[in-house]
Amino acid sequence: MKGIQSISVVFALLAFACSLASAFDPSPLQDFCVAINDTENGVFVNGKFCKDPKLAVADDFFYSGLDMPGNTSNPNGFAVTPVDVDNIAGLNTLGISLARLDFAPYGGLNPPHTHPRGTEILAFNIGKTKVVAFTGLSSQNAGVIPIAKSIFGSDPPINPDVLTKAFQLEKNVVTYLQSMFWSY
Numbered sequence: 001m002k003g004i005q006s007i008s009v010v011f012a013l014l015a016f017a018c019s020l021a022s023a024f025d026p027s028p029l030q031d032f033c034v035a036i037n038d039t040e041n042g043v044f045v046n047g048k049f050c051k052d053p054k055l056a057v058a059d060d061f062f063y064s065g066l067d068m069p070g071n072t073s074n075p076n077g078f079a080v081t082p083v084d085v086d087n088i089a090g091l092n093t094l095g096i097s098l099a100r101l102d103f104a105p106y107g108g109l110n111p112p113h114t115h116p117r118g119t120e121i122l123a124f125n126i127g128k129t130k131v132v133a134f135t136g137l138s139s140q141n142a143g144v145i146p147i148a149k150s151i152f153g154s155d156p157p158i159n160p161d162v163l164t165k166a167f168q169l170e171k172n173v174v175t176y177l178q179s180m181f182w183s184y
C-alpha cells in the first residue's frame with residue numbers, strides 16, 4: 001500500500017511538472033523534402049511524399065500573392081490567406097508556415113480558435129483603412145479548430161442537453177445556435 005501511495009505521489013508531481021505544453025512538428029531528418037502527390041516514385045515522410053531531391057526546383061519554395069488583400073465581405077469581416085505546405089510544397093518537414101490575415105476596418109474578427117499542431121506569432125499592421133496581420137506558425141500545416149463552429153456547428157451535433165449544462169445557457173439558446181450556419 002505504501003508503495004502504491006508513493007507511486008501516486010510521484011505521478012502527481014510529474015503531472016504538475018508537465019503542466020506546460022507546446023506543439024510543434026517532428027524535427028526533419030533531411031535538408032528538404034519537397035512534397036508531391038504522386039506516390040509512384042516518392043519517399044514517405046511526415047504525411048507527404050517527397051520529390052526526388054535531384055528534381056527540386058526554386059519554385060518548390062516560392063509563393064506569390066501575400067500582397068493581395070483577402071476578401072473580408074463576410075459575417076466575421078475577416079479573411080485568411082494561408083501559406084502552408086499545400087501552397088509551398090518545399091515547406092514539407094521544415095516545421096514552419098505563415099499566413100496573411102485581413103480584418104475589415106471596423107469590427108473585423110478572427111473568431112476564437114486553436115492550432116492543434118503549432119504555436120503562432122503575429123505581427124499587426126494597423127493602417128487608416130486596413131488592418132493586416134502576418135503570422136508565423138511552428139508547423140508546415142498547423143491545422144485550425146474554430147471553437148464556436150466545433151461546438152455549435154458540429155456534425156453530428158452535440159446533444160443540446162450537454163451544451164445547455166456546460167455553457168449555463170437556456171436550451172432554446174443552444175438549439176438556436178445549433179441551427180445557425182457556422183463557416184468558421
Ligand SMILES: *[C@@H]1O[C@H](CO)[C@@H](O)[C@H](O)[C@H]1NC(C)=O
Pocket residue numbers: 035036037086089
Ligand atoms: C496535391 O493535392 C492537394 C489536395 O488534393 C492539392 O491541394 C495540391 O494542389 C496538390 N499539389 C500538387 C503539387 O499537385
Ligand SMILES: *[C@@H]1O[C@H](CO)[C@@H](O)[C@H](O)[C@H]1NC(C)=O
Pocket residue numbers: 071072073074
Ligand atoms: C467578396 O465576397 C463577397 C461575398 O462572397 C462577394 O460578393 C464579392 O464579390 C467578393 N469580392 C471580391 C472582390 O472578390
